[in-house]
Amino acid sequence: MFSVAIDGPAGAGKSTIARTAAAEFGFIYVDTGALYRTIALACIECGADVQDADAVTALLPQLQIRLVYQDAVQRVLLNDRDVSDMIRTEQVSMSASLVSRIPGVRAFLLHLQRQLAQEQSVIMDGRDIGTVVLPEANVKIFLTASPESRADRRLLQLQQQGEKADYEAIYRDIVQRDEQDMHRVVAPLKQAEDAVVLDTTEMTLEQSIRAVCEIIRKGMDEK
Ligand code: DC
Numbered sequence: 001m002f003s004v005a006i007d008g009p010a011g012a013g014k015s016t017i018a019r020t021a022a023a024e025f026g027f028i029y030v031d032t033g034a035l036y037r038t039i040a041l042a043c044i045e046c047g048a049d050v051q052d053a054d055a056v057t058a059l060l061p062q063l064q065i066r067l068v069y070q071d072a073v074q075r076v077l078l079n080d081r082d083v084s085d086m087i088r089t090e091q092v093s094m095s096a097s098l099v100s101r102i103p104g105v106r107a108f109l110l111h112l113q114r115q116l117a118q119e120q121s122v123i124m125d126g127r128d129i130g131t132v133v134l135p136e137a138n139v140k141i142f143l144t145a146s147p148e149s150r151a152d153r154r155l156l157q158l159q160q161q162g163e164k165a166d167y168e169a170i171y172r173d174i175v176q177r178d179e180q181d182m183h184r185v186v187a188p189l190k191q192a193e194d195a196v197v198l199d200t201t202e203m204t205l206e207q208s209i210r211a212v213c214e215i216i217r218k219g220m221d222e223k
Helices: 014-025 031-047 053-063 090-099 103-119 131-135 147-160 167-183 205-222
Strands: 003-006 028-031 065-068 073-078 122-126 139-144 194-200
Touching: 003 014, 003 131, 014 065, 014 122, 014 205, 028 103, 028 194, 031 053, 031 065, 031 073, 031 090, 031 103, 053 090, 053 103, 065 103, 065 194, 090 167, 103 122, 103 131, 122 131, 131 139, 139 205, 147 167
Parallel strands: 003 122, 003 139, 028 122, 139 194
Antiparallel strands: 065 073
């Protein structure tokens, strides 16, 4: 098995880049943010306060979360219901960042993530993949970009989807999520010491994909 860990802040382009690179190398792409988002959705649906660690932790035994692949596209199932599209709202994004601070939530998802990487070659993206989930990953990449450029990209993406979007609100959300993800006590977003850092602020998507594939290819040659 070969494993690639891609970590970095929200909106750095991790998922698009990781998905494309996975297709290029024939690896499975695992979007771990979807798992935290699914727990956040379950809390919202049953009225549990995402800041109440006891309430969220008590809910976990009732949740069965599975990642399945249809034509190499990841779908996430919550108690056998496909919630892949429902977890993409701004409300779920912010709630996912809050539930991800809870130690019980992180422990609950750790086993599932490691199991996926044992069964197949993966490119896994998240916040703590290179540091906690797969500390022995063959390749580790820390993908980052300035908050301004991440907000610009998100704005463009929403506009292309025909959604109403406000730059100031998007920028504020990005800065707040960075703050929450970097400063939580358990498994905060941070660069693994042995990660290759790629700052994509001044790069196009094409250039970023090429750079990531290059790093992976080098890692495969060295293995
Ligand atoms: O990558 P994303 O935006 O879908 O992630 C949603 C939230 O989940 C993010 O704000 C922090 C959390 N998360 C995490 O704590 N650890 C991961 N490996 C992936 C996501």
